[in-house]
Amino acid sequence: MNIIQFRDLFRDTLSSQFKIIEVDFMFKNILTSFFKFNPTIIALDPQKRLSKIQISKLNHSLLLIKNDCPLQYVTGKSFFLNLEINVDSNVLIPRPETEELTLWSTKSLTNGDKVVDLCTGSGCIALALKKNNPSITVKGIDKSERAISLAKKNSKKLNIDIEWITTDIIDFHEEKSSLDFVISNPPYIHPSEITNIQPRVINYEPKLALFTPNDDPIFYYKHCINFANNALKKGGKLFFELNPIYYKKVENQVLKSNFSKVKIKKDFMGKKRMLSAIKS
Incomplete structure (x- = not known):
């Protein structure tokens, strides 16, 4: 499975709960938090294949968000006055x-x-x-x-x-x-x-x-x-x-x-x- 396919899976799964722009923000945030991907990777390399470990992590994150878990708890990070705080x-x-x-x-x-x-x-x-x-x-x-x-x-x-x-x-x-x-x-x-x-x-x-x-x-x-x-x-x-x-x-x-x-x-x-x- 590649990045754009997984982005679309996020959109399809979460469209009833969030606006598309919110889903895309969460997906990019998860990619950068867990895999250190550049946020522009969806545009620059949408066909990039994901590893089994990455797919597993994304599936777990998607399930948590579907169940209303806040994004900050999914990634374990929040920002406070420009400080990256673990939460x-x-x-x-x-x-x-x-x-x-x-x-x-x-x-x-x-x-x-x-x-x-x-x-x-x-x-x-x-x-x-x-x-x-x-x-x-x-x-x-x-x-x-x-x-x-x-x-x-x-x-x-x-x-x-x-x-x-x-x-x-x-x-x-x-x-x-x-x-x-x-x-x-x-x-x-x-x-x-x-x-x-x-x-x-x-x-x-x-x-x-x-x-x-x-x-x-x-x-x-x-x-x-x-x-x-x-x-x-x-x-x-x-x-x-x-x-x-x-x-x-x-x-x-x-x-x-x-x-x-x-x-x-x-x-x-x-x-x-x-x-x-x-x-x-």
Whole structure:
């Protein structure tokens, strides 16, 4: 079987789920990710024969995508602010909103800052912050051992020095007034919202990183705020990615917890997605 035949098989199999342009993008992405093929190979060498191993890999990838597995989990890769991040089903796939949060927060970093990224997952935020300003020291915290293991692989691959710690945010402590900067994209989807979530998210992404307890939609924010309130220096900065539904609850919790100058920022979709605050 050659490349163009397999491209057509992808189109035929996935045409009911995706637009042709999306199918072609996924097919090219898989070719480059697994086989290091140049994306132009379909146009330049459409009759190139595929090996049995390549055909097997493509068939498996096609089956996964047909079953709604996100492309990033199929290839094991995602891009975050120009960093190639390894991902698997133990961590969330980095979102554009999280890129926005990271870019926004980066403007507040100063040389030598001590930074903690809570609920770090793949480590994408921590890695991007450190890449942008190598003078800072960064710790990435997550209670998932598998997430931290993947974050360590990412920092090694990218040659970015981060201290990774496996612990629950409830149990994590730093010396009082020792930090300059705390950032977090914690679990923030309430279980009542599950009907609004795409099946590919529910079926493949880690529920541990998605959902809050049923009885408290800002449970993780409260623990992050308590941690930041103790660990941040006066004038230290706090940044959150938000669930727009509960942004006001988080804002109120921050305001009554020894923080000031609270700002809410909208994402590219016009939703209230980010918060920043200063330790009083």
